[in-house]
Amino acid sequence: MSAVDLTLAEALDRLAKKDISAVELTEAHLEQMAQHRSLNAYLVETPERALNEARASDERRAKGAAKPLDGIPLGIKDLFCTKGVETTAGSKILEGFVPTYESTVTANLWRDGAVMLGKLNMDEFAMGSSNMTSAYGPVENPWRRPGSNAKLVPGGSSGGSASAVAARMALGATGTDTGGSIRQPAAFCGIVGIKPTYGRCSRWGTIAFASSLDQAGPFARTVKDTAILLRSMSGFDPKDSTSVDMPVPDWAKDCVGNVKGMRIGIPRQYRMDGMPAEIDRVWTQGAQWLRDAGAEIVEIDLPHTKYALPTYYVVAPAECSSNLARYDGVRYGLRAEGASLTELYENSRAEGFGAEVKRRIMIGTYVLSAGYYDAYYLKAQQVRALIARDFTLAFEKCDAILTPTAPSSAFAMGEKMDDPIAMYLNDVFTVPASLAGLPGISVPAGLSDDGLPLGLQILGKPFDESGVFRVAQAIEDAAKFDAKPALLKVA
């Protein structure tokens, strides 16, 4: 078995036993990256830095001073500012922008000894569900439908992260999730991704899309691996006023798959008209696995579910229209000259932003403008409160909620591109929990009829990542998902 096929936990174990060195582990991944560059998962590769960090890691370990993630090679979504390494958020407007500072989340990973392989492609400013909106080209999913050469999307917005981890180009990766940007690509690429409770991970140094929703989280190939990564990424940060000062548990200990006596909620309202049978099948199967493991399955109601997407597509664009105002061509990033100040703004932003970003800025500007604020933004905030209340009431009847992650498996590049609504529907199962700030994980649960991975989502109470990991582990244990992407089989 190649070093890149190790899980993160196995790699830590081997490193500890000195069966493998951090340099060897890093080299194996750099080689894998070079081999699969056509996926376009990495925007920037940092091999020299990775090898230097790996060497330093081996020295620490030799001295018996190894840290929790020492020597683990990771990919970083390009939304995280990394000191001295170009950070673009997948946008042309930030082309060439090299931060002088390190985001709190990545700084936490480096503090714990992780090694940076490079920066990962993403939908522009994290807006998208296919990774097709990146200014630096789409990312390819390493999976293919058997017998088809159609290139598939990895999902989004953290498409580069999911593709890289699925293609063994990193042991794990960071992502961010605003309406499903970790969970949906994890499902499309057959890996695990968790969005923790809003406030768990500091947003400082992470480029903002929608501040009240954005939350960082990890990708890896097992539930336990994400638990290990999330522990390092989390923690109170006085530089983020929405960061929460709570102890960070050792979540890996929760990955034992014991769900005996737990009550698992199945929301009636998630059983939607026209939902593909395969999605229903894997969902029902998931419930059965949990029942077999001793959990009690209960039907629950989340009555405002149908309002979640429209609410999200008011709140997120409103915040984005304001958050992205700073990209004006004046201080950093792209500047397109103009004869007047207004022209400089117009030209820089017209040239720098892609179509999807522009669409959302315009929607957001509209819903906040005089005369429309009450009808859209204010109403959306009220509905958001009702959606959060739905969950509060549901959690009186259950300990965690099981749903499909996405309404379909990965689709082909180019599909849904001319229909933003169809694209937005990808997030139908992930958005409600984002609006409520709840933790959610996607675990691979099986294959679709055409041989592509399908994920199940587990949602938990605020700050109950422990419960989420417990249930996710039970699904992982039962699903025994060991299918591999077509790309790896070819190689």
Added chain:
Amino acid sequence: MAELIAGKTGDWEMVIGLEVHAQVTSKSKLFSGAPTDFGAEPNTQVSLVDAAMPGMLPVLNGFVVEQAVKTGLGLNAQVNKRSVFERKNYFYPDLPQGYQISQFQHPIVGKGEIEIDLPDGTTKAIGVTRLHLEQDAGKSLHDQDPKRTFVDLNRSGVALMEIVSEPDMRSAEEAAAYVRKLRAILRYLGTCDGNMDEGSMRCDVNLSMRKPGAPLGTRCEIKNVNSIRFVMAAIEYEARRQIEILEDGGKIDQETRLWDTRQGVTRSMRSKEEAHDYRYFPDPDLLPLVLEDGLIERIKATLPELPDAKKHRFMGEWGLSAYDAGVLVAEQERAAFYEEVAKGRDPKLAANWTITELLGVLNREGKDLADSPVSAAKLGGLIDLISDNTISGRIAKEVFAEMVETGKEAAAIVEEKGLRQVVDTGAIDKLVDEVMAANQDKVAEYRGGKDKLFGFFVGQAMKVSGGKANPALLNETLKKKLAP
């Protein structure tokens, strides 16, 4: 003092409201740790947050919040335990975020009231609508290069209190008195240094005109009027401009105008139609500000005695006139100086000497009380010499002039120059006898009924004594000896 302005069609009344932007006295900015010192090299006091670098987040400065609460209490206003920071969205190069973090629907301070002192000694209550916290913008420098505009972000993110008054003022004098009183209160509290020259206090004037008793007219807002003198001049100009339009049958356009310092006129900046749609919404990077229990009470306990309370105490306890008390409390240092002078002495005499003599001299020389050559203790020493009859009031003025010149103690000057007043009855008798002997004709005239000559004898006797004769004693002796 609702002063009416006569127009062609009758009298007009001004209706004035002021928005004052006061820079909060604080070492660091509202949402970042960058320093706030005035006059630093451009772009040397700018944090990553102030420059709105990608991924940066605001963190509220707790000290600034306390300053705002303190100011609210000083304005006799309602302090709101819960307030919300919102984003005010607009594009400008000196606004790096593309929005200003401000408070809109839920300000930290609500309704209050202050009392202004008018030149005729009367007072008037002016309502305060609200006080909210917000970020200052940077500065666009248009004069550094023929083609380009430079941006200095030192001020970007500095904490401001916007204090909005009710439209309660009816003349330029009232507006000036309001700004002066507000500045005095802020300075007493230590929440704003009130330096209008350095831009730490800036004024926007809202003005409309109406016939007395008529409903409110359409107002114009005049931006960035940066001294009390300009506030008055801008109001006078704008009132005339509006009257002229109205009397010619025109309508006032609701618009934002700028005060042109050089020309002494207001100019249109943007009309209501061109007004920005600021798209306010709660800042998702900041949680609502909830004041912890007991904070307001704790701050209340630290409040100093404020100008109005002090003024009333000076009037009540010490019998000063409203005018004198008002002058003395206008600045905290001045009031403290006076209180030191007055302690254990005649308070009215102390007030006279502080206001008329000392402040008069300092004013002429353009000095602050802090640079005064005569300390409170020394001025007190001089007053003691007057009170115990060592010197007369007239001699005291001479001594005071010498004190200002040399900074010496009054007693030392009196001794050195032998200015001690003659209180010895024998010596006065002798003096009077000499004068009467030398002016026997006048003595006869006086005794013949020409009473007015009494003053002549006082003058002569004083002259002979070198001004040192005790006036009361001299009068008494003269009256006795001149009596027929």
